[in-house]
Amino acid sequence: MSESTNNAAPEREAQDGRYNPAEIEPKWQARWDADPALYAAEPPASGKPKFYCLEMLPYPSGQLHMGHVRNYAIGDALARFMWMRGHNVLHPMGWDAFGLPAENAALKNHTPPREWTLGNIADMRKQMRRMGLSYDWATEVTTCLPEYYRWNQWIFLKMVEAGLAYRKSSKVNWCPACATVLANEQVVGGCCWRHEDILVEQRELEQWFLRITKYADELLDGLDAMPGWPDKVRTMQRNWIGRSEGTHVDFRVAATANTPAITVFTTRVDTIFGATSIQLAPEHALVKDWVKTDAELARAVDEMIAQQKAAREAGDIGNIEKHGVSTGKQAVNPFNGEMLPIWVANYILADYGTGAIMSVPAHDERDFEFAQKYGLPVKRVIAPSLDGEEQALPYTGEAEAVLIESGEWSGEPCLEAQEKMGRFAEEGGIGKRTTTYRLKDWGVSRQRYWGTPIPMVYCAQHGIQPVPEAQLPVLLPEAVEITQQGGSPLGNVPEFVNTTCPVCGGAARRETDTMDTFVDSSWYFYRYTDAKNAAAPFDPEKAKYWFPIDQYIGGVEHAILHLIYSRFWTKVMRDIGLIENSEPAARLFTQGMVIKDGAKMSKSKGNVVSPDDMIARYGADATRMYALFAAPPDRDLEWQEDGVAGVSRFLARVWTLVDEHKKALRQEYTPSEPTAAALAAGRDLTRTLHQTIGKITQELEGRWHFNTCVAALMKLVNECYAARDVLAGARDGEVAAWSQTLHMLPLLLAPFAPFLAQELWTELGQEGSLVRHPWPMADAELARETEAEIPVQVNGKLVVVVKVAADADEDTLKQAASADERVAARLAGRTVVKTIVVKGKLVNLVVK
RNA sequence: GCCCGAGUGGUGAAAUCGGCAGACACAGCGGACUUAAAAUCCGUAGCCCUUCAGUGGGUGUGGGGGUUCAAGUCCCCCCUCGGGCACCA
Incomplete structure (x- = not known):
């Protein structure tokens, strides 16, 4: 970086007295690596409440990317916080190590997949250690090893x-x-x-x-009892499972003896009197039979199948034009004996329901479109009410609609009719109430x-x-x-x-x-609880102690794939008696993507930021902390390198404060009585300190807006700088608040910037690892404001801000407000019709 | 088409219960230190208008309407972006 060798010497000298993560971080990393007990979970006998903190395991591509950094920075902050809160924390990591990239790499550079994969794992483990992530490596799981698979x-x-x-x-x-x-x-x-x-x-x-379909209902219903999972994920899974309640109805094919009846699936059996045709999927078994004797039909059906295939492959199945061909055969509507023509249509899916439907043009948009095209009759059997005004067709109302022209069911509300007609079908042996799923x-x-x-x-x-x-x-x-x-x-x-x-x-x-x-990733988190077990996948007692996972953290891209398979696998393992829990994770958090220049980082876009590069330039602490500071964790994060530099600058400010204090502590002097100004500054600083502790604690306990935690820390440090001359500089005014605050800083920093936190803690002469140090308690009394700034509004517009005692009552607020001359000026010649006083918040004078 | 989520300064964002919009940072500008620069420290800052200046005024959270003493926040309609599902009967 330096332009000439002349500058090199003074620069190095200057660095001695400056925050230098390149020195601090590897030093602590080496000590932490040498101490396997540091992040190890304890046995249940520890008596501490357990906390299973889990981040999704990565595919060992060879390189961590920023998405990983963000994911792990979140999980690591939480794990460290829970340790400090006195929990017994399980915080493991592993490798989703099977998969195609290893084979591609093997083809490309003739390295066996195993060698390539294990090499990548070694590299990435090293990167994780360099980041200071608090994993218990004794429980590491690698899915491509025989002991796992x-x-x-x-x-x-x-x-x-x-x-x-x-x-x-x-x-x-x-x-x-x-x-x-x-x-x-x-x-x-x-x-x-x-x-x-x-x-x-x-x-x-x-x-x-x-x-998995055996568990479809349980997978679906379970979602309602999972308040710790994001609505978004639950909705996606609900859609994916796609349960739909309906009825199977058998339509006998007319004028045949041996042909089996056509079973259709419908969610609207109440519209059955409006059916005007039967539509079969081109792949339907009956169609296969009929084409044998009907060359014309065979040709049309083949064409439809080809077309469906093409559309499916183009991802455009929803938009192909509807068409069909009549088979010339007829079926009997078992509810009213009507004869309905049987068609084959390209919009009927063979793999959903029974591959056959009853077509009700008056009350289904697709059927309507089809009937219009081929001139099939449209028969209205549902109306918004009995005295019904005419509704434009197709009319798909259901909740408040009733049946008309439907024999004995006319006048019934649709929802009740569905129930009754389903039962009728069952009793008459012509159908069955049933449930179908999109899930396969x-x-x-x-x-x-x-x-x-x-x-x-x-x-x-x-x-x-x-x-x-x-x-x-x-x-x-x-x-x-x-x-x-x-x-x-x-x-x-x-x-x-x-x-x-x-x-x-x-x-x-x-x-x-x-x-x-x-399959590998569907149950790996159980193996973490007993990773070395050679006789069983894991000891059920251990799984019972640790499960469910208290917090699972990962990308939303797994909302359906991994997260639905894992839930399925958990239920299977429960049913074969391995575990007792029915769901793997009590809480799930899906973090946002890391983007750069408005787009997801990718090699082809050339906007990839390498974590190694960031760590080399700013240190792991700054990189991690920026990942938490730049946006709340559930939102997409735009990576801006200037922002990392800013966080690094903040860490340097903390370092400098503590460094100065450490040096001051070494000098001998006799403090005199503190000045009144110093005492007041001390009280103010203590107040901010306790507000900051409260804020960070609250965020870590649930809301997880880590960006505001970092902001609160910055604010506290800014206030330290502002008070520095009075509290640290003034020799005759040593105030305990100063030293206390500086000793708290490493504790508050520990979840977010663990290297610097530990360094400062040790530099201040404190013993031991911060991981096991109790998290500080906010003192509500010390955090309380003594003075409040109350905005005074006239007709909702801000006029002035008055200073009053924090606990001032309504009358005092009213008086303080109207005593202000600018408020008085606004009130001149007008009448106050109403005064709104919100204690501790504001005064609003409504005037005419 | 249906279902979610989002939209706030030049930028990332904050405002947790309807109560001072823009905390905290980045970039910017000004100053101190320095021969100078970097680093550091201090200050400044939504936008528009106004004043020689101190100042004063207006306006502002995608757009339009509403509720309220008070709306980024609640209600209705609309726009844009992102995500999911999609001929699912």
Whole structure:
């Protein structure tokens, strides 16, 4: 930085007396690293209240980014605060270490995925330590190691046993770039979640599925009892599960004997008298049957399927023009015996409901559009009221509407009719009340190498067999050639594929697909409680002590994927008796993104700010503290380097204050009686100190606006500077408030800037780690203002601010207000009609 | 289309219960220190108008309306941006 060598010497000299994080931080980091007990959780016998503070584990890409820094700065502040509050804190970290990037890296630079991944983990662990994050590394979890993934396999087998894992052939999402299948949750806008510009294709494949739909109701209903989760996340999950209550109704196909009835799904069985056609999805089983004898129909149906596929791949399924083709067949409405034509239509989805609907043009917008196009009848059967004025069609009202022209149900309110007609259908054997979900079972097979092998075996004689528990783990072989075509790379490893059947001992083949990496992250936080257990995924007693997680912190991008899988996994583990809790986390916090120049940081935009670079220039404390100061944690944060410099400047001001004080303490002198001015300044400073303690405590306890915590600290330090001449400079006026305040600063700083806090604490001659030092208590009496500045308004407009005693009563306030000459001037010639006095807040005179 | 969230100075933001809008910072401007610069310290600052000046006045939280003595905050309508879901019957 210096321009000439001449300047080098004085610069270095100057630094001796200055805040220097490059010296302070590595020094403390080395001591903390050497003390594994520092951040270790204690056994339950400690008697302290437990606190499980968890940040989402990262994928070990090799580099921390600013999003991580923000996430961990939040979690670390909370963990440190809870320690100081006397809690037994579990604050672990681990690695979501399986996944495709390792395979891509292997292809690119011929490093085996394992080596690449473990190298990255070592680098990132080092970065985390450099940041001063308070993790208990003894509980570290790495998901790509057999000691972890064997328990994925173990739980998978339990699921097979319980019928929760099953194999079926179905249409699946296929990403050509990943060369593997994706779960529904991993398809974003028709594209792959890892390749935002690659369209996902549909393929028919045999896959392993986990029966998450079994828990659909519980996953949905549980959301109502989770006040500690953001509404946004709960709403997203509700939408994703997409429960809809309705009725299945069977429509007999007319003039046939063996054709099965068409079961339609409807949420509006009350509109059934208005049905004027039946619409089938092009893939409907009956259609498949009919096209065999009807070439014309076959051609039309093929076209529709092709079109749907194209639209789905373009992410545009909602906008294709509706059209359909009549099958020439008819069905009977079981409620009134009417004959309805059966059509095949491109807007009917095969994989929702039953793939068949009754079309009610008068009361459904899509059906209306379709009926208009093909001239199908529109029959009104719902009206806002019985004496009903005509409503424009389609009319979709429900809550206050009634049935008309619906036989015996005419006059019934819609909601009651739905109930009664559903029951009627059940009693008559023509239907059933039912519930459908948007949520589908979770496809977990991946045709990739770098993942957990699915522990199943295929025997020609005995079919699909689970690997016996005693043979776990099914180890992922090393030295496998990574290819991204033609199925899983494991298929090319004979030593892996060829095995014996657990039943007959004859030749058999292993499953070569691996598990979705979201399996790994669905339960890792349980493993933290007992990370070294070689005999079980974890000791249920330990999990019982620590769960639920008291605070989970991470990005909102996981609102559906990880957070719904984790909830599912928790319920499964509960049902197989491993744990007792039904939800993993009592509180969830989703932090905002870190952006730069208005956009998310990305290599392609060239706006990436490297944490290493920030730490090298300003130190870890300043970098972390800026991440907390620049915006409240739930909002997006615009990274401005000048702001980091500003925080660094603040830390330097704190350092200087304490440094001066430390030096002053060493000098010998005899203090005389403090002056009145010094005593007053001391009282003022003490008041601000206790207000600051109160403010920061309150924020850390719940609201989490850390930016205002930092602001409050800055204010306190500014006040120290303002009082410095009187309180520190004046030798004859040593006042206890000064020393007390300076001793409190490191404590208040500890959650946000742990290195500097510990340094200052030690420099002040104090012993031990701040992590275990009690958090200071705010004294309400000392924090109380003695004087208040009361704004005086006339007709709501500010005229003057008067100073009164803080506890002044209404009359005193009134008097003080009207005694002011500028107020009097405003009142001249007018009448005060009303006087509003809010004690301690304001006076407002309403005049005419 | 439906459901969330946001919109406040040049910038990041604060205002937690309806009670002084802009705390705290960044960038700016002015000053002190210095031969000079950096660093540091102190001061200043929403915008517009007014005064030689001290000052005085107006206006202001995306826009429009409303409730209230009083609205960034509550109610209604609208606009813009971000996110989620989307032919889900």
